[in-house]
Amino acid sequence: MLGGPMADIPEVVARTLGSVQGGRLLEVGCGDGEFTEMLVEQLASYERIDAVDADEDALEQARAYFATAHPDAPVEFSGADATGLPFGDDAFDTVVLSNTIHHLEAPGQALGELMRVLREEGTLIVHEMVSDVSDPREQVGRDLHHLKAMVDRTHGIPHNPTLTRGQLGELLDRDDLDEVERHEYRPPEPESADVDLDDKLENLDYYADYAAGHPEYADIRREVVRLKQRVRAIGFASPPQQLLLYRKVGDAGDRRHQ
Numbered sequence: 001m002l003g004g005p006m007a008d009i010p011e012v013v014a015r016t017l018g019s020v021q022g023g024r025l026l027e028v029g030c031g032d033g034e035f036t037e038m039l040v041e042q043l044a045s046y047e048r049i050d051a052v053d054a055d056e057d058a059l060e061q062a063r064a065y066f067a068t069a070h071p072d073a074p075v076e077f078s079g080a081d082a083t084g085l086p087f088g089d090d091a092f093d094t095v096v097l098s099n100t101i102h103h104l105e106a107p108g109q110a111l112g113e114l115m116r117v118l119r120e121e122g123t124l125i126v127h128e129m130v131s132d133v134s135d136p137r138e139q140v141g142r143d144l145h146h147l148k149a150m151v152d153r154t155h156g157i158p159h160n161p162t163l164t165r166g167q168l169g170e171l172l173d174r175d176d177l178d179e180v181e182r183h184e185y186r187p188p189e190p191e192s193a194d195v196d197l198d199d200k201l202e203n204l205d206y207y208a209d210y211a212a213g214h215p216e217y218a219d220i221r222r223e224v225v226r227l228k229q230r231v232r233a234i235g236f237a238s239p240p241q242q243l244l245l246y247r248k249v250g251d252a253g254d255r256r257h258q
Contacts, residue, residue: 012183013127014042016243020123022046023093028082028114029053029100033062035127039096040073046094049073050087052080082110090119098127099241102149105158107171115176120250124177127243130184132164137237138186140230144204145239147223151207154214165242172246181245187238201228 022043030036030051039049053059062077080086082104095118104110118124131142145162152159163171172179208224211217230236 008188009038009042010185010188012185013038013243016181016183016245017042017125018044020044020094020125020245022049022123024091025049025094025096026085026087026092026114026117027051027096027098028080028085028110029097029103030062030077031055031058033065033077035096035098036062036066036075036077037070040070040075047074049075050092051075051077052082052085053077054079054081083113085113085117087117089116091117092122093119094123094125096125096127098125099129101126101128101168101171102160102162103158104160111171111174115174115248118248120248122248123180124246124248125244126168126172126246127241128168129162129239129241130165130168131162131239132166133239135237136230136234138239140227140234140236142239143223143227143230144236147204147220147227148207150216150220150223151211154211154216154220162239168242172244176248176250177246178249179244180247181243183243184240185243186240189237197231201231204228 017038020043022039022045024047025039025043027036027039027049030053033051036049036051039046051062053062056079059077059079066073066075066077082100083106095114097114101107114124129142129145131146133139133142142162149159149161204224204227208217208220211220214220
């Protein structure tokens with residue numbers, strides 16, 4: 001969860017969300033509700049938020065947190081798969097995906113399902129980490145994330161490498177979507193006093209051991225050794241995030257490919 005002051009939210013995220021009249025909103029892949037809280041606190045307005053995820057443990061965390069932090073917010077957390085949403089056609093004014101796309105087993109199929117439940121002229125908000133970075137510290141941060149994805153996959157948890165800017169653009173290059181806004185930002189860096197490097201390196205060993213006994217365990221351990229060397233040598237930083245707003249267009253809408 002956020003758990004910190006709202007000043008920690010990047011200004012571009014606060015400004016962009018603050019321009020959105022959310023109406024009835026669906027967040028897919030809400031996890032423990034971190035981005036849901038940003039929506040509640042930053043959107044210009046909204047009527048109701050349906051936040052769904054396939055991970056029941058994460059949903060329980062979200063429900064418990066919101067019961068205390070936002071008891072009056074019209075938010076409902078429920079289990080659902082992105083490729084088979086339990087909602088009718090054109091049910092939502094806004095659909096949100098925050099760092100969800102790289103967790104989807106079939107992102108193209110899921111996006112088609114999101115378009116089904118999003119009304120014409122509705123808003124799609126995509127917030128996603130990108131992987132094509134040149135800064136060495138950001139490369140380490142990306143690879144740390146990809147290590148976690150490798151371990152998750154050994155347990156059958158859908159978690160793919162993050163997309164490049166080009167791959168994300170290709171996925172969203174659809175005839176029923178018009179791009180409205182595009183922003184890219186680097187997440188705030190934690191204060192050095194807040195990062196215990198020894199603890200982080202120890203956590204690499206701890207997390208990798210979740211894959212013990214799997215055929216890929218030896219590869220994962222080698223990646224841990226490599227990342228420890230890189231972290232000690234140059235540190236790490238979070239890769240950039242893209243925040244994208246699209247408008248759903250119907251059959252009568254403009255077509256970019258005509």
